[in-house]
Amino acid sequence: MGVNNVRKLLVLLTCLLLPAHAFAKGDLVDVQKRTLVLKDFRLQNGEVLPEVTIAFETYGDLALDGRNAILLTHGYTNSQKAAGAYPGEKPSGSWNEYVGPGKVIDTDKVFVVSANMLGSSWGSTSPAFTNPKTGKPYGPDFPDITVVDIINTQYQLLQHLGVKHLIAVVGASYGGYQAFQWSVSYPDFVDGIVPVVSAPHPSPTTGNQQDLDDLVKRLSEDPNWNGGDYYAKGGVLGTTTQMRIETLKEYGIEQQLIKQFPEEAAREAEIQRQAEVWARAFDANSLIVLKRAEVRWSVLEQLKAVKAKVLYVLISSDKVFPPSSIAKNVMDKMKSAGVDAEYLLVESDLGHIGYAREAGKIGPKIRELLARLAPNR
Numbered sequence: 001m002g003v004n005n006v007r008k009l010l011v012l013l014t015c016l017l018l019p020a021h022a023f024a025k026g027d028l029v030d031v032q033k034r035t036l037v038l039k040d041f042r043l044q045n046g047e048v049l050p051e052v053t054i055a056f057e058t059y060g061d062l063a064l065d066g067r068n069a070i071l072l073t074h075g076y077t078n079s080q081k082a083a084g085a086y087p088g089e090k091p092s093g094s095w096n097e098y099v100g101p102g103k104v105i106d107t108d109k110v111f112v113v114s115a116n117m118l119g120s121s122w123g124s125t126s127p128a129f130t131n132p133k134t135g136k137p138y139g140p141d142f143p144d145i146t147v148v149d150i151i152n153t154q155y156q157l158l159q160h161l162g163v164k165h166l167i168a169v170v171g172a173s174y175g176g177y178q179a180f181q182w183s184v185s186y187p188d189f190v191d192g193i194v195p196v197v198s199a200p201h202p203s204p205t206t207g208n209q210q211d212l213d214d215l216v217k218r219l220s221e222d223p224n225w226n227g228g229d230y231y232a233k234g235g236v237l238g239t240t241t242q243m244r245i246e247t248l249k250e251y252g253i254e255q256q257l258i259k260q261f262p263e264e265a266a267r268e269a270e271i272q273r274q275a276e277v278w279a280r281a282f283d284a285n286s287l288i289v290l291k292r293a294e295v296r297w298s299v300l301e302q303l304k305a306v307k308a309k310v311l312y313v314l315i316s317s318d319k320v321f322p323p324s325s326i327a328k329n330v331m332d333k334m335k336s337a338g339v340d341a342e343y344l345l346v347e348s349d350l351g352h353i354g355y356a357r358e359a360g361k362i363g364p365k366i367r368e369l370l371a372r373l374a375p376n377r
Contacts, residue, residue: 026100026101026102026103027084027085027091027096027100028059028083028084028085028091028099028100028101028107029084029085029091030085030086030087031057031059031081031083031084031085031086032057032086033055033057033086033123034055034056034057034058035053035054035055035056035123036053036054036056036157036160037051037052037053037054038051038052038053038054038153038156038157039051041152041153041156043143043144043145043146043149044145044146044148044149044152045143045144045146047143049125049143050132051125051132052118052124052125052153053123053124053125053129054115054116054118054124054125054153054154054156054157055080055115055116055122055123055124056080056113056114056115056116056157057080057081057082057084057113057114058111058112058113058114058161059082059083059084059099059100059107059111059112059114060107060108060109060110060111060112061111062111062161062162062163063111065164066162066163066164066165067163067164067165067167068109068110068111068167068374068377069110069111069112069113069158069161069163069165069166069167070105070110070111070112070113070166070167070168070169070170070370071112071113071114071115071154071158071166071168071169071170071182071190072095072099072112072113072114072169072170072171072175073114073115073117073151073154073169073170073171073174073175073176073178073179073182074094074114074116074117074120074171074172074174074175075094075171075172075173075174075175076173076174076290076291076294077244077247077278077282077287078094078173078174078175079116079120079122079123080114080115080116080122080123081093081114081122082094082095082096082099082112082114083095083096083098083099083100083112083114084096084099084100094172094353094355094356095114095170095356096356097356097357097359097363098359098362098363098366099112103363104359104363104364104366104367104370105170105366105370109377110167110370110374110377111163113154113157113158113161113163115153115154115157117150117174117178117290118145118149118150118153119142119145119150119286119289119290119293120286120290121281121282121283121286122281122282124153126138126142126283126285126286126289127139127140127142127228127283127285127286127288127289128231128283128285128286136231137229137231138285139228139229139230139231139285140227140228140229140285140288142285142289144289144292144293145289145293146293146296146297147177147178147181147293147294147297148181148185149293150178150181150293151178151181151182151185151186152185154178154182155186155189165189165190165191166182166189166190166191167190167191167192167370167373167374167377168190168191168192168193168194168308168369168370168373169182169183169190169192169193169194170193170194170196170366171193171194171195171196171198172195172196172197172198172353172355173196173197173198173320173321173352174198174290174294175195175196175198176195176196176197176198176199177195177198177199177200177202177294177297179193179194179195179198180193180195180198180199180200180299181297181299182308183305183306183307183308183310184299184302184303184305184306187305187306187307187308188307190308191308191309191373191374192308192309192310192311192369192370192372192373193308193309193310193311194310194311194313194366194369195310195312195313196313196314196355196362197313197314197315197318197320197321197352197353197355198321199321199326199330200298200299200300200303200330200333200334201297201298201299201300201330202294202295202297202298203294203320203321204321204322204325204326205319205320205321205322206320207291207294207295208295209295211291211295212288212291212292212295215287215288215291216288218239218243219236219239219240219284219287219288221239222236222238222239224236228284228285228288230284235284236284237276237279237280239284240278240279240282240284240287241272241275241276241279242275243279244274244275244278244279244282245271245272245275248271248274248275249271250319250320250351250352251320251351251352251353252317252318252319252349252350252351252352252353252354253271253274253351253353254267254271255317255349255350255351255354256350256351256353256354256357257270257271300330300333303333303334303337303339304337304338306334306337306339309340309341309342309369309372309373310334310339310340310341310342311341311342311344311365311366311369312327312330312331312334312341312342312343312344313343313344313346313355313362313365314326314327314343314344314345314346315345315346315348315350315351315352315354315355315358316345316346316347316348316349317348317349317350317351317354318351318352318354319351319352320352321352323345327343327345331343342365342369344362344365346358346361346362347361348361
């Protein structure tokens with residue numbers, strides 16, 4: 001019996017042993033957390049990190065020719081958990097409605113890789129990791145990284161996994177930055193990109209130098225801050241929890257929860273709960289490291305390097321990447337650079353993170369693009 005058949009049999013047995021309501025048709029089960037350690041990783045600024053850990057997940061199987069892969073890239077504070085269920089847990093992830101057997105990104109046909117960004121807090125090397133020079137967390141001494149550094153770690157991961165070519169890079173928000181950067185840095189390695197609620201430049205509302213300065217100022221006002229070296233002082237949980245509440249509301253969480261929690265008090269309690277869970281896991285220094293990389297990043301003037309086909313998706317109610325402010329300029333820039341790009345405006349009141357629940361509107365266009373890019377997959 002082949003590897004694929006064994007895996008499918010195990011999935012079937014798992015589903016039979018679980019309650020009928022546990023999984024929906026097409027959900028991925030038994031997703032595994034994985035890591036890869038890269039040695040002597042050179043950053044864009046010339047600094048060399050002796051070791052870089054990259055946390056990642058994969059869904060589906062890599063074809064023998066290594067050319068059926070899709071890379072998922074995540075947002076500023078999101079993680080590599082894109083879809084499916086860990087053993088004993090329910091399915092989750094912002095791309096869960098899109099990724100799985102028979103879904104838009106069909107894991108019976110394609111191999112999907114989702115990696116945590118360098119500098120993030122979900123298992124990849126970050127400021128909370130131990131600095132080999134001091135034996136203590138890097139903290140504020142974590143090196144300046146760039147979006148290019150982030151995708152270069154992904155490229156090395158793909159090489160390790162045996163991926164020879166990408167059908168597409170699909171990413172939302174900060175993940176869209178990475179998709180655009182992939183199309184510029186590795187134009188012959190990727191056939192298409194799907195940047196969602198994003199742009200080839202920083203967010204006009206949250207991605208400027210003043211936003212970075214305000215972030216550092218607010219964190220520094222926490223009594224435990226200690227110049228960013230707060231790890232032995234209990235962290236800055238109170239500040240990051242309140243910041244997360246504000247971010248979730250800016251992203252449209254209230255509208256998303258209104259059906260499940262029609263009463264305002266219950267809705268606020270759920271937002272508080274989600275914020276606390278996130279704040280306990282996400283390091284404040286990662287917020288700074290990734291925001292600094294965002295502020296300094298743009299490929300708006302490098303679009304002539306892009307060979308990939310582009311499906312550019314924005315949401316009408318998004319306050320982070322408001323279509324009325326950016327769509328025309330981005331599409332004009334791509335057109336003048338000769339990029340084969342299509343624009344999809346999704347009418348939705350679910351805000352910045354609404355793409356996760358709008359697979360019915362976005363999915364068909366992604367499916368259409370993938371069919372063009374890989375008609376035999």
